[in-house]
Amino acid sequence: MASRSPRELTWQNSILLTGDLSSEIAKLRQQPGRNIGVHGSATLVQYLLREKLLDELRLALFPVAAGTDAGQRLFELFAQPVRLTLADVKPTSTGVLLLTYRPLPPS
Numbered sequence: 001m002a003s004r005s006p007r008e009l010t011w012q013n014s015i016l017l018t019g020d021l022s023s024e025i026a027k028l029r030q031q032p033g034r035n036i037g038v039h040g041s042a043t044l045v046q047y048l049l050r051e052k053l054l055d056e057l058r059l060a061l062f063p064v065a066a067g068t069d070a071g072q073r074l075f076e077l078f079a080q081p082v083r084l085t086l087a088d089v090k091p092t093s094t095g096v097l098l099l100t101y102r103p104l105p106p107s
Helices: 021-029 041-051
Strands: 057-059 086-090 095-102
Touching: none
Parallel strands: none
Antiparallel strands: 057 095, 086 095
């Protein structure tokens, strides 16, 4: 878990990330194990995209139109564009699209 404030960790095998997030994530990536997932934090995903720390971005696109006050935008303005390539698309029976993107190297 990445947090700006102290938290009690309740999930099994959780690690609290504080301080320099880039170096903490670099350490995590060096450890054996499975994928590192981010759920529910657009701010953290934006940071990971900017710092080129994401190998894959999985999005669920729901067929709902929302107004301007519908919450935080995942793709805020970046100083440099983050180029992505579509790696996979899976439609569900309810119309939700499961999209997988991978970052492209800088051009």
